[in-house]
Amino acid sequence: MSNDSLRKIFPFFLLLVFISIFFFLFDYFGWLTGVTGFFERPFLFIERPFYSVYQSVNQSFNQLADRNESQQIAELQVELRQLALDQNKLTTCLEENEYLKKLLGTSLPSAWQFKMVRVIGLTEQLKIDLGRSKEVEVGMNLVSENIYVGRVVMVNERESLVQLPTDPNSRIPVVIKQPGATGFQARGLLIGKFGGQLVLERVLQEEDIRQGDLIVTSGEEGYLPDLVIGQIKEVNKGTAEIYQQAVVSPLLDYSSLRFVFLVIP
Amino acid sequence: MKPYLILILVFFLAILQGAFLRLNLVLLLVLAWAIFRPTKEVFLVAFFSGLLLDLAKGMPLGLSSLIFLVVVFLLSLYSRRFDSLYPLFLPVFVFFSSLVYRFIFSHYWFWFESLILALVALGARYLLVFLVGRIDRKQLRLQ
Numbered sequence: 001m002s003n004d005s006l007r008k009i010f011p012f013f014l015l016l017v018f019i020s021i022f023f024f025l026f027d028y029f030g031w032l033t034g035v036t037g038f039f040e041r042p043f044l045f046i047e048r049p050f051y052s053v054y055q056s057v058n059q060s061f062n063q064l065a066d067r068n069e070s071q072q073i074a075e076l077q078v079e080l081r082q083l084a085l086d087q088n089k090l091t092t093c094l095e096e097n098e099y100l101k102k103l104l105g106t107s108l109p110s111a112w113q114f115k116m117v118r119v120i121g122l123t124e125q126l127k128i129d130l131g132r133s134k135e136v137e138v139g140m141n142l143v144s145e146n147i148y149v150g151r152v153v154m155v156n157e158r159e160s161l162v163q164l165p166t167d168p169n170s171r172i173p174v175v176i177k178q179p180g181a182t183g184f185q186a187r188g189l190l191i192g193k194f195g196g197q198l199v200l201e202r203v204l205q206e207e208d209i210r211q212g213d214l215i216v217t218s219g220e221e222g223y224l225p226d227l228v229i230g231q232i233k234e235v236n237k238g239t240a241e242i243y244q245q246a247v248v249s250p251l252l253d254y255s256s257l258r259f260v261f262l263v264i265p
Numbered sequence: 266m267k268p269y270l271i272l273i274l275v276f277f278l279a280i281l282q283g284a285f286l287r288l289n290l291v292l293l294l295v296l297a298w299a300i301f302r303p304t305k306e307v308f309l310v311a312f313f314s315g316l317l318l319d320l321a322k323g324m325p326l327g328l329s330s331l332i333f334l335v336v337v338f339l340l341s342l343y344s345r346r347f348d349s350l351y352p353l354f355l356p357v358f359v360f361f362s363s364l365v366y367r368f369i370f371s372h373y374w375f376w377f378e379s380l381i382l383a384l385v386a387l388g389a390r391y392l393l394v395f396l397v398g399r400i401d402r403k404q405l406r407l408q
Contacts, residue, residue, distance in 0.1 A: 024326065
């Protein structure tokens with residue numbers, strides 16, 4: 001640090017702090033949307049190819065590391081995912097059928113609409129290329145096929161940030177379904193952990209959950225219902241605990257996503 | 266070299282951070298810059314770097330600037346008490362700054378990432394000392 005007197009430049013420091021607070025408050029209340037939208041544009045324009053290159057390099061590197069093995073694993077993962085999806089579709093269809101029989105004659109909710117969005121970045125959150133200008137709102141859900149991808153937590157003029165289930169702040173109310181069976185086995189809370197892990201908590205000890213069971217959104221707290229998130233990898237039943245825990249493996253590799261669908265309910 | 270050309274490097278790093286990079290290299294660069302450059306200039310660099318980072322990451326505008334300014338101010342205070350060229354000064358400062366920064370944005374303590382950034386800071390500090398030393402020698406020769 002130079003010999004500048006800190007006291008002399010303290011007013012200058014305060015001025016910059018004041019401007020920063022001013023920017024923050026104006027942005028928070030949405031009074032800077034036009035300005036930020038204008039300045040976000042070049043960033044989006046440059047970030048998109050950077051992220052594509054990163055994804056390509058990442059994939060190539062993984063393939064080079066162990067081509068045969070990774071190829072086989074990838075194929076099996078796709079197969080497993082498809083099976084899990086099919087099973088969930090079947091059970092959901094059965095349940096829907098039952099509900100529809102009951103609901104016959106009453107008004108049904110209007111069909112969801114989907115908007116395709118491009119993924120332009122992934123750090124701790126997923127960044128998509130649609131924002132307030134395209135009527136994206138906080139709380140909207142994103143899916144890929146019928147797999148839950150995340151929920152919009154922040155909206156800017158031309159981009160939005162999506163909280164993934166693996167985010168340490170993510171808490172998703174879920175139900176646990178056994179593949180092929182109707183109804184659900186138990187309720188729980190899916191929590192994201194540091195390092196991209198998923199942990200199922202708040203499942204009572206007496207509930208029967210097993211490896212391979214599907215984790216599906218329950219539809220509470222603003223999450224859309226019946227979207228698959230992952231499969232139980234390992235169940236940990238603590239002897240003295242009220243609740244049991246399970247490690248969940250997501251059905252999606254979030255780093256390989258290029259396009260996802262925004263659900264407009 | 267004009268001192269504010271550092272903002273080009275900041276812009277590039279902000280783009281990387283916006284796209285895929287998790288380590289807060291912009292913060293590291295600002296803090297490393299703060300050790301070697303005049304305080305007033307560093308305040309300006311911190312302010313604009315914060316704005317660039319917020320725009321690139323899509324975070325609330327001005328929040329990173331505010332954090333950077335406060336961190337640089339604290340660094341300037343501590344560099345009067347301690348020797349800022351001591352090898353562990355920058356890494357320790359980077360570690361705690363990164364930890365607090367990430368907590369403010371993510372409400373989660375990212376210990377591991379902050380530790381890695383501190384290790385990067387240790388290497389970057391030697392590189393900067395080497396580069397600044399070379400520039401100083403060149404200037405002395407010219408004089």
